[in-house]
Amino acid sequence: MKQILHIISSPRVEVSASRKLGNSVVEKIQQKYPDSIVKERDLTKKPVPLLEEVHINTFFSPAESHSTEQQSINTYSENLISELHEADIIVIDSPMYNFSVPATLRAYFDFTSRAGYTFKYDENGPKGLLNNKKLYIAFTSGNIYSEGPYQIYDSNVPYIKNIFGFYGVSDIIVFRAEGLAIPGIMESSLEKAIESIVID
């Protein structure tokens, strides 16, 4: 039995390419592990707030000192992090927005990147605390970033890999539907990406 966490970040619903690709990844995982349980974290339905001073003060102070407001901020952040710890497999829909991730996803990382929860520091430096997990990234973009002159513009896939690598997740597979704005490529890119999905 596998616990799957599906993180969704496109504000578009019906026409969203990243949701289609991410849903296909989840379906293929379910085919491989029929008794798996899927939990959805749709960041567009209930967006994680942008970081304010009260959030930072909460994350960097002991729980005993928290005000009522800080207690609920801490619980909210801890719940997001618990979902990550509980998952065996994480699927993240990651459309490219302005060369990076949607702001909702960035806000999510601000609430889940916490010392003692997803990473820690010891005498050897940082150490990730999410162990034995697999991450699938469902990446979609108008242009092409896996090769060619725009490769260095990609602050999406390398960023997600860095964050999850920092959390301790090293088993990362990327499925890409690129060129969704390029005539001649856009017509078949998503279909090809979906066909390429293999769950090992």
Ligand SMILES: Cc1cc2nc3c(=O)[nH]c(=O)nc-3n(C[C@H](O)[C@H](O)[C@H](O)COP(=O)(O)O)c2cc1C
């Ligand atoms: C607000 C916005 C910003 C975008 N920025 C980029 C970009 O910087 N580079 C790119 O190649 N495509 C860009 N695109 C195209 C999207 O990456 C592409 O349409 C992708 O499929 C979006 O995923 P979605 O359909 O799940 O929302 C952008 C699209 C939107 C709506």
